[in-house]
Amino acid sequence: MTAPHSVPAAPRWQRRKQRTRAAIEETSLRLFADKGFEETTVDDLATAAGIGRRTFFRYYPSKNDVVFGDYDSRTNVLRAALGAAGPEAHPVEMVRQALRATNAYGADEYVSLAIRIWLLTTVRSLQAHAAWRFSAWEDVIIEHVLARVGDRHRLYACGLAKTSIAAMWAAYTVWLDDGAGPNLTALIDEAFDRLRTGFAELPGEGQSRA
């Protein structure tokens, strides 16, 4: 990955592909935001990105997947964060910490993130697609939780994994409703607070953080 002075050649392909990929994603998100997801065909996306329809599917396995960006790298962040947790941490805190890290975005990414999440929570096809995409995250979480509590306790691990992702997803939804500010991490934290207390503490009638 880091050859000092040689390999002046190989990167060229990579760079080019990387740029094409970015171009596809950028123009696609714009078209989705403009015309709507379902109203935009893959032909539109390919034409807008200046490539052939067939080539589009070589960069993204499906129209849905454009919205997810480089999902794999996020999955790796999650895996790394889970692996980095100290053995003394409680499983719930381990997952909380990992999902917080996974959902840490730079300030410049928030605009496109808002579009992505808006699409994800709005468009039926994407909502569905997100479910099995995130199921990969669930599997990673389950694996790490099982490593701690023992293979017998699948319900605990599976339940924790699925509810954690659900809490994250709830934070997404509310975050978007609240204007998609820079507080996504805080909302995820808050959602996990609810989860940790088993939703026992009823919200009082005082003002919420809105």
Added chain:
Amino acid sequence: MTAPHSVPAAPRWQRRKQRTRAAIEETSLRLFADKGFEETTVDDLATAAGIGRRTFFRYYPSKNDVVFGDYDSRTNVLRAALGAAGPEAHPVEMVRQALRATNAYGADEYVSLAIRIWLLTTVRSLQAHAAWRFSAWEDVIIEHVLARVGDRHRLYACGLAKTSIAAMWAAYTVWLDDGAGPNLTALIDEAFDRLRTGFAELPGEGQSRA
């Protein structure tokens, strides 16, 4: 719905349609179990059910939806159960109770239920489809929870709804792994116990209920 002696006519249509619908579902599930979901085309299903391809889509909006059966009536059960909860019940208990009722099946339904859930948790397309199907349940739950805690607390309501469905879903998964016995309700209950305690209580190293 219950005209004593009149209406000897109208039901005829209904009965016929009901039987066709049941026939489609039965033969479809069998074909899915035999050949696999993706390997079975809608043409196969229609032919096997003795109807035209176009007619198939008049009974079920998509190939996916066959696996869900009469989903709407289950949703109504959920809505009714939520509405029937006493005002003194804690939101979590209200949801637990409602989802238990929603997932109560007769002993004769467990065989087909196992096939359904097996498909739902196994087939990628169905896994995705289930997500937005269940999102209707989430919406119903959110509505009822908000009516109790106040419209301001969307994160609480949304989080509770999504995590509850997630817990149910986890119970499905483990239920199937454990042989799809008559203990689905118990597993849902157990998943809710975990949820209520915020997954705080770590499973000991003793034997699980397997």
Added chain:
DNA sequence: GCCCATCTTGACACGCAGTGCCATCATGAG
């Protein structure tokens, strides 16, 4: 019995997503 309104059915055609195949072209190595 017959006729008509109504609903159901299935055939055809269409658009769109996704895939296999293959000829063409650009790139980098020798």
Added chain:
DNA sequence: CTCATGATGGCACTGCGTGTCAAGATGGGC
């Protein structure tokens, strides 16, 4: 310059889902 590698895009195909429409079945009125 030549060759191998890999990216590209056109073409054709399958499969899902939908609009349209003509033909058939059903029930009511006579």
